[in-house]
Ligand code: ADP
Ligand code: ASP
């Protein structure tokens with residue numbers, strides 16, 4: 001219990017970020033944290049235990065976004081569509097039934113369920129990214145009605161707030177870009193005064209564009225929402241409550257001997273998020289870093305276990321900090337003899353990629369070829385595709401080979417590019433693996449490898465055993 005009290009009191013006792021104005025915290029609860037009545041009750045207990053937490057950002061109940069994505073992709077088979085709708089109703093009704101006063105929010109939740117049914121039918125004829133965002137946002141819109149009511153029933157003075165009134169984005173449906181100035185202004189006008197009076201329960205993941213259309217920040221985007229909201233209200237701290245007690249040396253589902261990291265720097269944690277550690281959406285730490293807001297990651301199921309603090313200054317900066325895995329990688333290899341000792345080839349390649357709005361993630365070059373991986377462009381979670389038009393233009397310059405079913409394994413640490421002697425240990429651990437690409441040197445914080453999907457987890461397990469379990 002001591003650990004939990006420490007966690008609860010830490011933000012209370014002057015852990016204010018440099019620029020903090022609102023002396024309150026923002027707490028984000030992920031899908032498993034609000035999966036059912038018991039889980040939601042644990043979230044409420046966390047809020048009760050820290051009166052300094054005034055703003056709650058919630059995900060959709062576990063599994064709901066996946067069901068909504070299925071509907072948004074268009075389910076032509078009416079029986080299957082109905083089955084998905086029934087599952088959605090069941091998840092929410094089960095929680096509603098356990099409230100003392102379900103009627104107080106049942107109508108609101110059922111109106112949203114009805115709108116899901118209508119939109120799902122429309123999507124079965126014709127899908128669009130705009131319709132998808134309208135549909136997938138419904139998970140958070142429902143969970144927050146229920147969570148706010150559950151808190152009220154525990155005597156927390158909680159009010160539900162529709163974050164679309166504050167979280168302004170562009171209209172890039174599926175991966176909308178937040179508009180920071182508008183968000184800051186709207187938050188100061190609408191959100192901060194409310195937080196001074198009540199606990200505000202609002203949605204992660206969603207926003208709205210200037211025309212009032214619902215947008216989303218991309219899968220797993222509630223972490224990012226919470227950080228944007230924390231920034232906009234100039235919060236004292238950001239708490240990310242999830243299903244593991246902190247950030248581990250690697251995904252504990254892959255390496256069961258992974259251990260929690262009590263304290264990690266913003267740069268290390270950002271690298272982990274960028275390189276696929278699902279625990280944090282890749283953009284989460286950008287707003288927190290901009291405003292120097294300390295971030296805590298802990299388990300809503302076991303808050304007494306403590307968690308990870310992400311801060312600017314940390315006591316230790318080990319050479320090896322963690323391993324991350326990002327799958328669904330697409331590697332494009334461009335080969336041309338004309339590249340040999342010539343200038344301008346890469347400029348032409350990047351001009352084509354830029355014209356087609358293709359963002360490159362990693363790149364390595366040799367004398368006659370260049371290999372690059374494509375950035376994930378939308379929320380589908382699938383491997384990014386090289387558009388046919390871009391491929392045709394590239395083929396006028398060189399041969400184009402595309403490889404998928406690849407994963408990126410990243411070894412994250414400190415001063416890696418300046419340290420000697422460890423490469424042998426890393427590469428001998430991986431000697432049985434076919435490394436499709438290696439990136440090293442540009443960042444002092446990482447060394448990464450592209451491997452076939454089928455062996456990527458065993459590469460992580462082997463590296464973890466060798467580098468972290470002694
Ligand atoms: P939430 O729904 O709360 O946002 P997520 O499922 O998105 O939760 O993220 C939590 C999961 O992230 C954990 O259950 C774990 O499997 C995974 N994960 C990946 N890398 C790490 C890591 N380095 N440390 C802890 N968890 C990790
Ligand atoms: N509900 C959304 C998702 O599942 C956002 C989130 O949970 O972070 O992707």
Ligand code: MG
Pocket residue numbers: 030220223278279280281
């Ligand atoms: Mg998540």
